[in-house]
Amino acid sequence: MSPFADLGAFAALPRVAGLALSADGRRLAVGVQTLDPERTKWLSALWEVDPEGRRAARRLTRSAPGESAPVWAPDGSLLFTSARPDPATKPGGEDPQPALWSLPADGGEARQVLTHPGGIGRVAVAADTGDVVVVAATLPGVADAEADAARRKERKEAGVTAILHEAYPVRYWDADLGPAAPHVFWAGRLPADPPAGAAPDPVGLRDLTPDAVPPIGSGDDVALSPDGALLVRTEAVPDGPAGRRDRLVAVETATGGTRVLVDDPLADVGSARFSPDGTALVCVRESLTTYDEPPDYTLLHVDVATGAVRDLTAGFDRWPSAPQFGADGSCVYFLADEDGRHAVFRVPVDGGEPVRLTADGAYSDLQVARDGSALYALRSAYDEPPAPVRLDPETPGQHPDPLPNPGTLPQLPGTLHEVEATAADGTRVQSWLVLPEGASADQPAPLLLWIHGGPLMSWNSWSWRWCPWVMAARGYAVLLPNPALSQGFGQDFVRRGWGEWGEAPYTDLMAAVDAVEQRADVDATRTAAMGGSFGGYMANWVATQTDRFRAIVTHASLWDLDSFTGTTDAAYYWEREWGDPLLHPKRYEQNSPHRFADAIRTPMLVIHGDRDYRVPIGEALRLWYDLQKRGVPSKFLYFPDENHWVLTPGNATVWYETVLAFLAEHVLGEGWQRPGLL
Numbered sequence: 001m002s003p004f005a006d007l008g009a010f011a012a013l014p015r016v017a018g019l020a021l022s023a024d025g026r027r028l029a030v031g032v033q034t035l036d037p038e039r040t041k042w043l044s045a046l047w048e049v050d051p052e053g054r055r056a057a058r059r060l061t062r063s064a065p066g067e068s069a070p071v072w073a074p075d076g077s078l079l080f081t082s083a084r085p086d087p088a089t090k091p092g093g094e095d096p097q098p099a100l101w102s103l104p105a106d107g108g109e110a111r112q113v114l115t116h117p118g119g120i121g122r123v124a125v126a127a128d129t130g131d132v133v134v135v136a137a138t139l140p141g142v143a144d145a146e147a148d149a150a151r152r153k154e155r156k157e158a159g160v161t162a163i164l165h166e167a168y169p170v171r172y173w174d175a176d177l178g179p180a181a182p183h184v185f186w187a188g189r190l191p192a193d194p195p196a197g198a199a200p201d202p203v204g205l206r207d208l209t210p211d212a213v214p215p216i217g218s219g220d221d222v223a224l225s226p227d228g229a230l231l232v233r234t235e236a237v238p239d240g241p242a243g244r245r246d247r248l249v250a251v252e253t254a255t256g257g258t259r260v261l262v263d264d265p266l267a268d269v270g271s272a273r274f275s276p277d278g279t280a281l282v283c284v285r286e287s288l289t290t291y292d293e294p295p296d297y298t299l300l301h302v303d304v305a306t307g308a309v310r311d312l313t314a315g316f317d318r319w320p321s322a323p324q325f326g327a328d329g330s331c332v333y334f335l336a337d338e339d340g341r342h343a344v345f346r347v348p349v350d351g352g353e354p355v356r357l358t359a360d361g362a363y364s365d366l367q368v369a370r371d372g373s374a375l376y377a378l379r380s381a382y383d384e385p386p387a388p389v390r391l392d393p394e395t396p397g398q399h400p401d402p403l404p405n406p407g408t409l410p411q412l413p414g415t416l417h418e419v420e421a422t423a424a425d426g427t428r429v430q431s432w433l434v435l436p437e438g439a440s441a442d443q444p445a446p447l448l449l450w451i452h453g454g455p456l457m458s459w460n461s462w463s464w465r466w467c468p469w470v471m472a473a474r475g476y477a478v479l480l481p482n483p484a485l486s487q488g489f490g491q492d493f494v495r496r497g498w499g500e501w502g503e504a505p506y507t508d509l510m511a512a513v514d515a516v517e518q519r520a521d522v523d524a525t526r527t528a529a530m531g532g533s534f535g536g537y538m539a540n541w542v543a544t545q546t547d548r549f550r551a552i553v554t555h556a557s558l559w560d561l562d563s564f565t566g567t568t569d570a571a572y573y574w575e576r577e578w579g580d581p582l583l584h585p586k587r588y589e590q591n592s593p594h595r596f597a598d599a600i601r602t603p604m605l606v607i608h609g610d611r612d613y614r615v616p617i618g619e620a621l622r623l624w625y626d627l628q629k630r631g632v633p634s635k636f637l638y639f640p641d642e643n644h645w646v647l648t649p650g651n652a653t654v655w656y657e658t659v660l661a662f663l664a665e666h667v668l669g670e671g672w673q674r675p676g677l678l
C-alpha cells in the first residue's frame with residue numbers, strides 16, 4: 001500500500017532537513033528526522049553524504065534527544081547542538097538544554113564542548129580560523145553564566161514564571177519573549193580532545209552583546225568574518241512606538257566595539273554573509289511596506305571598511321533571499337521564487353543580470369564549495385521530498401545530479417501537472433494540480449482547492465504538513481494555485497492584491513477552480529476548499545462569498561482582521577498594510593470575513609492550536625461561536641498544546657484523519673467517521 005494511504009506509514013517516512021558542506025568540500029552533513037520508537041516525536045540525527053556521490057549515506061549521530069544545526073570547523077570536526085546527556089558529567093536535576101558538541105574529523109565519539117544555562121542556539125564558525133561564536137538566551141542584568149543559572153534556579157524554586165514587559169513585541173510564533181533574550185558570545189578556538197584521563201580545557205564565553213535587552217536581544221542572524229575578527233549581525237531598532245525594523249551592525253570580536261554598518265529607515269536589512277576575503281558582505285534589503293506598497297527585496301553589496309552599499313539586483317523583478325558569495329568572490333548565489341519554483345540564481349558582483357541556474361524544483365540550504373567546483377543544496381518539488389543534490393556553479397537551466405539520499409522517495413499515488421487560468425483582467429494564474437491514480441473522464445476525481453499561506457509566498461515545494469498526496473491516495477484531485485499576492489510572479493502581481501485580500505486573490509482562486517473544473521477528469525459537483533493561516537483567512541472568505549463548495553476546512557485562520565492585527569505577535573507588520581484600524585477602518589471592514597458571517601451556508605471544519613501566537617486562538621474561538629450561533633454545520637478540532645503548525649506525530653495524524661473524515665462526509669457523501677482517538 002502507498003505510505004500516503006496509511007497515515008502511520010506516512011508519519012514514519014524519513015524527512016531530510018538541513019545541509020552543511022565541510023571546508024575541504026569532501027563531506028556533507030545532512031539532518032534526517034525519523035519517528036522515535038514510541039512514535040510520539042520526531043528525532044533528528046545527522047548523516048554524512050559523499051559530495052562525489054560514490055559512497056552510500058551513513059549515519060553519524062544517534063541519541064534520544066537528537067542532533068541538529070550541523071556546522072563544520074576548518075579542521076574537519078563537525079559541530080552540532082544536542083540536549084543529549086554528557087557522559088563526562090553527573091546528570092543534573094535541571095531541564096536538559098541544547099549544548100554544543102564536536103565530532104572529531106577522523107571519527108570517534110562526539111564530546112560536549114560548550115554549555116549555557118539558556119541553551120546553545122545558533123553557532124557560527126570563522127571559515128579560515130575556526131573561531132566560534134554562539135547565541136544563547138541570557139537573563140537581563142546577570143554578570144555571567146553562573147549568575148544566570150542561579151537566577152533561573154531562584155525563579156523556578158519560587159514558582160515564578162511571570163515576565164514583565166517594557167517593550168513590544170512579547171511573543172514570537174510559539175515562544176514567549178523574555179525574561180531571557182538572545183546574546184552573542186565569543187567562544188574562540190575550541191580546544192582539542194584532551195589526552196586519556198585529562199580533563200578538557202574549559203571554554204570561556206565572552207558576551208559580545210552585553211547591551212542586548214529583552215524582548216529581542218541580539219537576535220540570532222549572525223555572520224562571522226573568515227578570520228574571526230568581525231561579527232556582523234542584525235539589530236532590531238524601534239520603528240514607531242510599537243514597531244521594529246532590522247539594521248546591520250559590525251562588532252570587533254577582540255574588543256566588542258560596535259558600529260552601524262547598514263541602517264535604512266525604509267527597510268529591514270539582514271541575512272548578511274561575508275565574501276571569501278572578508279572585505280565585503282552581501283545582504284538582503286526588504287523595503288518596509290506601506291498602505292500603498294507591498295515589500296520589495298534586493299541584494300546589497302556592502303564594503304565592510306567604508307559601509308558603501310551597491311544594489312546587486314536593481315530591476316530584477318523577483319525577491320532574492322539567502323545570498324552567499326561564490327568561491328572567488330566574483331559572484332553571488334541566491335534563491336528566489338519564480339513561477340511556482342524556488343530557484344537558484346547567480347549574479348556577478350561587478351554588474352550584470354542575475355541568471356537562473358535551475359530549471360525546476362525548490363532549493364534550500366545552498367552550499368558553495370570553497371574551490372568553486374560545485375554547489376550543493378537540498379532540492380524538492382511537489383512530487384519529490386527534499387533530497388541532497390550537486391549543481392554546476394555556472395550552467396543556466398540545469399537539472400542537478402542527485403546524491404545518495406538518506407531519506408526515501410516513495411512512489412506517489414498519482415501525477416503532478418502544471419496548469420494555468422486567466423483572471424478576468426487577463427492576468428495568468430499558475431497552479432499545480434495533483435491528480436489521483438485512475439482519474440479519468442469515466443471516473444472524475446472530487447476536487448480539493450488548497451490555498452497557501454503567507455500571503456506573500458507561493459506553492460513551489462514539497463510539504464509534509466500540507467501533503468496533497470495524502471488526499472490523492474483517497475481519490476481527490478488537489479489544486480494548489482498561486483493567486484494575486486503570491487511571490488515569484490513579479491511586483492505587479494503582488495500589488496494586485498495588496499490591502500485588498502478579498503478582491504483579486506479571491507477571484508484568481510475562483511478563476512483557477514473554474515479552469516480545472518472544465519477538465520473531464522475532475523468532478524465539478526464534488527468540491528471542497530481548505531487552507532491554513534492566510535490560506536485559512538481565504539477559506540473563511542470563500543465561505544462568506546460562495547456556496548459552490550461542499551465543505552471548507554480552515555486551519556489557524558484569521559477571522560476578524562481588527563482583532564487579529566491587535567493580538568498577533570507582530571502587529572506592526574500587518575498595520576503597515578492595513579493601517580491603524582481607528583484611522584483607516586476601510587480595509588478591515590471590506591476584507592474581514594467575520595462581517596459577512598450571515599452569508600455562510602457551507603459546512604466548516606475549524607482547526608486551531610492554543611499555542612499559536614502568529615494567529616492567536618481568539619480568531620478560532622470567535623469563528624466557532626459565530627458558526628454555532630448561526631447553526632452552520634461545523635466542527636472544531638482544537639489542539640491545547642500545539643502551535644501554528646501542529647508538530648507532534650500523533651496530533652499531525654489526527655489532523656489528517658479529521659480533515660479526511662470531514663471531507664468524506666461532505667464531499668463524498670459518506671457517513672461521519674469520528675477519528676478513533678478523538
Ligand SMILES: CSCC[C@H](NC(C)=O)C(=O)N[C@@H](C)C(=O)N[C@@H](CO)C(=O)O
Nearest residue numbers: 453454455456457533534535570573614
Ligand atoms: C512572507 S509572508 C508573511 C508571513 C507572515 N509574517 C508575519 C510577520 O506575520 C505570516 O506569518 N503570515 C501567516 C498569517 C501565514 O499565513 N503563515 C503561513 C506562512 O508562514 C503558514 O503557512 O503558516
